[in-house]
Amino acid sequence: MRGLKDKVVIITGGAAGIGKATALRFAEEGAKVVVADYADGAQTIQEIKTAGAQAIYIQADVTNPDNVKEMVNKTLEAYGRIDVLINNAGITKDSMMKKMAKEAWDAVIAVNLTGVFNCTSAVLPTMLQQNFGVVLTASSVVGLYGNLGQTNYAATKWGVIGMTKTWAKEMAKYGLRFNCVAPGFIGTEMVRKIPEQVLQEKIIIKIPAGRLGEPEEIGAIYAFLASDDAKYINGAVISVDGACTL
Numbered sequence: 001m002r003g004l005k006d007k008v009v010i011i012t013g014g015a016a017g018i019g020k021a022t023a024l025r026f027a028e029e030g031a032k033v034v035v036a037d038y039a040d041g042a043q044t045i046q047e048i049k050t051a052g053a054q055a056i057y058i059q060a061d062v063t064n065p066d067n068v069k070e071m072v073n074k075t076l077e078a079y080g081r082i083d084v085l086i087n088n089a090g091i092t093k094d095s096m097m098k099k100m101a102k103e104a105w106d107a108v109i110a111v112n113l114t115g116v117f118n119c120t121s122a123v124l125p126t127m128l129q130q131n132f133g134v135v136l137t138a139s140s141v142v143g144l145y146g147n148l149g150q151t152n153y154a155a156t157k158w159g160v161i162g163m164t165k166t167w168a169k170e171m172a173k174y175g176l177r178f179n180c181v182a183p184g185f186i187g188t189e190m191v192r193k194i195p196e197q198v199l200q201e202k203i204i205i206k207i208p209a210g211r212l213g214e215p216e217e218i219g220a221i222y223a224f225l226a227s228d229d230a231k232y233i234n235g236a237v238i239s240v241d242g243a244c245t246l
Ligand code: CAA
Pocket: 092, 094, 095, 096, 139, 140, 141, 142, 147, 148, 149, 150, 153, 183, 184, 185, 186, 190, 191, 193, 194, 195, 198, 202, 203
């Protein structure tokens, strides 16, 4: 892919799942990777370094503005610029609406929506000064179409689309791009929490390929959207869902 070599990319939630696969893909493309996660990212860093690329881990909770500020400062200390932010950190707290506790609503909004605001606003001064930057955010098939048990999560995954389109309108003129990726059901810890019967009988059965997506299949799309090959894609939502909604 064109233009990713030596680019500095921050991936929130980069310690596991889609974030980890994305970190490894950017490293493969020659980027300098920052894994930002509240969980331990040592394993991801070790795999990147073993492959011969540069990477650092920064412990950061995206809900905490001080942590996020530090994430930006440490990235600038290490690499001197920020080219790409991938707002990947996300959580679920599923329950049917009739049973959903306010705590479950607040927790998911804090990470999936306010976390995206926190991280994006923290990298903007650098990107605006550079007249260059790409911000990619994890939406979901659930944001676009809804899903049983996911009132809170669906609200955040639709919400980030509105934010992304607004930012594209506001900041394309400064050389910045903002896009969302809307994955279908991908084989990570998040999906492994779905009750087995629901997963098999209500979800996988509706996927024409008959399988979950793989984290690497999402990492590849983030890499494409961050690359110069995608430089006229702005304010878009790219579905990567194996046609599970058709
Ligand atoms: N799709 C279709 N039907 C579903 C469903 C789903 N996702 N989730 C639950 N149902 C159905 C159940 O099969 C059950 O049907 P029957 O009454 O016919 O048996 C009915 O809804 C009630 O379900 P439960 O008996 O499980 O009710 P509960 O109150 O104990 O639990 C629940 C509800 C917490 C929502 C639980 O069913 C659950 O976790 N479902 C999965 C929700 C889900 O799909 N989450 C996606 C997580 S992955 C992710 O979010 C990533 C992404 O972006 C795609």
